[in-house]
Amino acid sequence: MSDHEALRAEVAAAFGPGGELSQADPAYLERSGQTRMADAVTQALGNRDVLVVEAGTGVGKTYAYLVPVLLSGLRTLVSTATKSLQDQLHGRDLPRLTRALGLPARLALLKGRAAYLCQHRLDQARQQAQLPDRAAVRTLARIEKWSVATLTGDLAEVDALDERSPVIPLVTSTRENCLGSDCPKFRSCHVMHARREAMAADVVVVNHHLYFADLALRDSGVAELLPSVDAVIFDEAHQLSEAGVQFLGSHVGTAQLVDLSRDLLAAGLAHARGLRPWNEFAAAIEFSARDLRLVCAGPLRGTAKLRWEERAELPAFAPALQAAALACAAAADALADVLGAAPDLPKLQERALTMAAxxxxxxxxxxxxxxxxxxxxxxxxxxxxxxxxxxxxxxxxGSSAGTCLDLHLGHVG
Ligand code: SF4
Structure with a gap:
C-alpha cells in the first residue's frame, strides 16, 4: 500500500466505528458527508492538488479537514474569515483532535500586529499621551497592570476592553511606527514572539485579512511562513474576495491621518521640542483629515460605501485631498531636519511621506x-x-510551495 493509500485508510479509520473520534467522544456520530469530505481532502493533500468544497451546516467541516491535516503531518496554514472560527479552531477543535489522535502537534494562532501590546508605545503613552477622557485614563491603567503579567501580549486577554477604545492605537504598533531591531523592547516584543511561535508550529491559524495583507506588506510573518508550509486551507472561503480586494488595493483613511498627527505632536515635543512648530504641523494634518472626512460624508451619517464619482466630482473634494497631501509633505520636510534625535523620527517621516504619496x-x-x-x-x-x-x-x-486547499464552505455568494 502506498503512503497515500495508507493515509486514506488511517483517516477513514479515525472517523469510522471504534476509531479515535468515537473513542474520544461517546456522543460522536459518523456522518457520510463528513467522511466523504475528509477523503477528498486527504486525496488533495496526497496529490498536492487544489480542492474546493462546499458543504452545508452540520457536516462537520472543520474536523473533515483537520483530521487529514494532522494525520498527514504536513505543515499547514489554516485561514478563516471570522475571529470566532479562528478562536474555535485554535482554542477547541485543534487541541481536542491532537489529544484524540495522540499527536504531539505544535499549534499557533497568529494575529495581526494590532492585536498585540507594543511595549515601546505603551512606555510612550505613559509619558506623553493626551488621553481624551477619564475612561481612556482608566483603560490605560488597566492595560499597564495587565502588561506586567501577560505572556502573550494579546490584548484579547484584557477583560472587557472595548475594541474601539482610543487607547488601543496608542499601545499597539503599525508597520510604519514599529522600530524593529532598533527598538529598546525588541527582545521581549510580543509581536516578534508570536511570529517565532508561528514559525515553530505545525499548524498555524490566521485570518484572511492577515493572509492577504501580509502578501502585500510582508509585515505580519505570514509571508515568511508560506514558503515553509505544505498546505494552505481557507475556511469560510466565501469571504476571500472581500479580503483579496483589500490586499490588491491601496487605501488611505482619515483616521490614519489623525493618528499621524498625534504621533507627530507627541514625538516632536518629546525629542525635538522648540526646533520646529510641531503643534502647527500636527494641527494642519488633523484639520485636513477633518475637512476630507466632511467632504466625503456630505449629508450622510454612519456606514456607507460610495462610488468615487459621487464625491470626487464635488468642487471641495480635490482641494481637501490636496491640503491633506501637502500637510503630510510639510510634516515630512520638518522631520527631515531632526531625524537623528530619536529612532521614532525617521519612521514618522517615512509614514508622512507614504501618506502624502x-x-x-x-x-x-x-x-x-x-x-x-x-x-x-x-x-x-x-x-x-x-x-x-x-x-x-x-x-x-502565494502558496505555490505546497498544496493550496481552498475549502469553500457554506453558501457561495
Ligand atoms: S519591536 Fe515594534 S512592536 Fe515590538 S515593542 Fe518595539 S516598536 Fe513595539
Whole structure:
C-alpha cells in the first residue's frame, strides 16, 4: 500500500466505528458527508492538488479537514474569515483532535500586529499621551497592570476592553511606527514572539485579512511562513474576495491621518521640542483629515460605501485631498531636519511621506482596470482603490510551495 493509500485508510479509520473520534467522544456520530469530505481532502493533500468544497451546516467541516491535516503531518496554514472560527479552531477543535489522535502537534494562532501590546508605545503613552477622557485614563491603567503579567501580549486577554477604545492605537504598533531591531523592547516584543511561535508550529491559524495583507506588506510573518508550509486551507472561503480586494488595493483613511498627527505632536515635543512648530504641523494634518472626512460624508451619517464619482466630482473634494497631501509633505520636510534625535523620527517621516504619496495618487485620474470607492464609517472616511482582476490567482501563486486547499464552505455568494 502506498503512503497515500495508507493515509486514506488511517483517516477513514479515525472517523469510522471504534476509531479515535468515537473513542474520544461517546456522543460522536459518523456522518457520510463528513467522511466523504475528509477523503477528498486527504486525496488533495496526497496529490498536492487544489480542492474546493462546499458543504452545508452540520457536516462537520472543520474536523473533515483537520483530521487529514494532522494525520498527514504536513505543515499547514489554516485561514478563516471570522475571529470566532479562528478562536474555535485554535482554542477547541485543534487541541481536542491532537489529544484524540495522540499527536504531539505544535499549534499557533497568529494575529495581526494590532492585536498585540507594543511595549515601546505603551512606555510612550505613559509619558506623553493626551488621553481624551477619564475612561481612556482608566483603560490605560488597566492595560499597564495587565502588561506586567501577560505572556502573550494579546490584548484579547484584557477583560472587557472595548475594541474601539482610543487607547488601543496608542499601545499597539503599525508597520510604519514599529522600530524593529532598533527598538529598546525588541527582545521581549510580543509581536516578534508570536511570529517565532508561528514559525515553530505545525499548524498555524490566521485570518484572511492577515493572509492577504501580509502578501502585500510582508509585515505580519505570514509571508515568511508560506514558503515553509505544505498546505494552505481557507475556511469560510466565501469571504476571500472581500479580503483579496483589500490586499490588491491601496487605501488611505482619515483616521490614519489623525493618528499621524498625534504621533507627530507627541514625538516632536518629546525629542525635538522648540526646533520646529510641531503643534502647527500636527494641527494642519488633523484639520485636513477633518475637512476630507466632511467632504466625503456630505449629508450622510454612519456606514456607507460610495462610488468615487459621487464625491470626487464635488468642487471641495480635490482641494481637501490636496491640503491633506501637502500637510503630510510639510510634516515630512520638518522631520527631515531632526531625524537623528530619536529612532521614532525617521519612521514618522517615512509614514508622512507614504501618506502624502498615497493621497497624491488619489488625485490622479482612475487608471483602466482599476476601481475606486469611498468607505464611510462613523469615525472616518477611507479612500480605496483596487484592480478589477480577481484575487484568487494571487492566492494560489502565494502558496505555490505546497498544496493550496481552498475549502469553500457554506453558501457561495
Ligand atoms: S519591536 Fe515594534 S512592536 Fe515590538 S515593542 Fe518595539 S516598536 Fe513595539
Amino acid at each position: 498615497k493621497l497624491q495618487a488619489f488625485e490622479l485620474p482612475v487608471e483602466p482596470e482599476r476601481v475606486r470607492w469611498i468607505d464611510l464609517s462613523a469615525h472616518q472616511a477611507r479612500l480605496a482603490g483596487s484592480t478589477t482582476r480577481h484575487p484568487r490567482s494571487h492566492a494560489r501563486a
